[in-house]
Amino acid sequence: MITTANIKNGVNVDQLVGTINAVQENPSLANFEFRAKNNWIDGGHCVTSIKDYYGVGEEHPSREGDFTLEADHVEVLLGKDQAPNPAEIVLHALGSCLTGAMAYHAAANGIEIEGMESRLTGDVDLHGFLGLDPEVRKGFNGINVKFKVKSDASEDQLRALSQFSPVFDMLTKPTPVTIEFEK
């Protein structure tokens, strides 16, 4: 008998169900730690390397090629605009995470998605960052995401799928951040 993999939205549904079953049998497999190392270059210009992580009960010491990502600032904010700025990188993280979460959870629910694109905007008032008004927040006042999704799913279904996004959760609910300074 020839069997073919059960793929939906580019997600191997058999593997996804297998992962869910494995986590239900052994809950500690669900603990992951992701990591990044950032090195300052100058001004707002820096570079991040992303290599190892911990997950499904073991260390994953490195990945083929590892990843190197830069950040900089736009020229009107005194940067050299050699890379996206951290606020734009947040939009990239959010858009990617919503999209991936929708593809995975649609697949798990038998919903086919043919195409997805999104436009993200975030507005900020620099009175916060510049320290000119303590009442103004330093980050985005809000982020708007406009999705175009090619699917038979209803808007309510798509919205429910999007709510599984970890980055959406991290932004909309407080995420504790501890900062230590080592000698």
Added chain:
Amino acid sequence: MITTANIKNGVNVDQLVGTINAVQENPSLANFEFRAKNNWIDGGHCVTSIKDYYGVGEEHPSREGDFTLEADHVEVLLGKDQAPNPAEIVLHALGSCLTGAMAYHAAANGIEIEGMESRLTGDVDLHGFLGLDPEVRKGFNGINVKFKVKSDASEDQLRALSQFSPVFDMLTKPTPVTIEFEK
């Protein structure tokens, strides 16, 4: 008379003071909108393009070369690991933002920084994302940042500088995210 630019930590302090003065004279210059466009490829693999933005009272229609960034998932989470995952991208955004904010605000306060590096970790329990336990959050339970900063500044001073980071603000305090589905 020959004058040289007043550069500290790679930041042009004269321009920084000029920006602060300009915003104080014309508060609307402080309004920025950053943007990103995300296109799904398949599964958790997608690509973001970052081009235009609005700021200091005008549109900036594109930048030299624009920026293209990918996201994917690690193989144990059914991806092909062709790019960092969205959670790792959040660590990149946070590390870059803290570092840039410290460099800028140190410069504005006459504090010299010779070097900075940071290691970021974020821990997540997949029971949240997989929908296995509604009590478990989908994003990072917490993020830890370990900084090594070469500077005469005290730890208290460095910590105060770091608190100006917009991405630190976006993660630690709720950021409203609205999602629209267009036809």
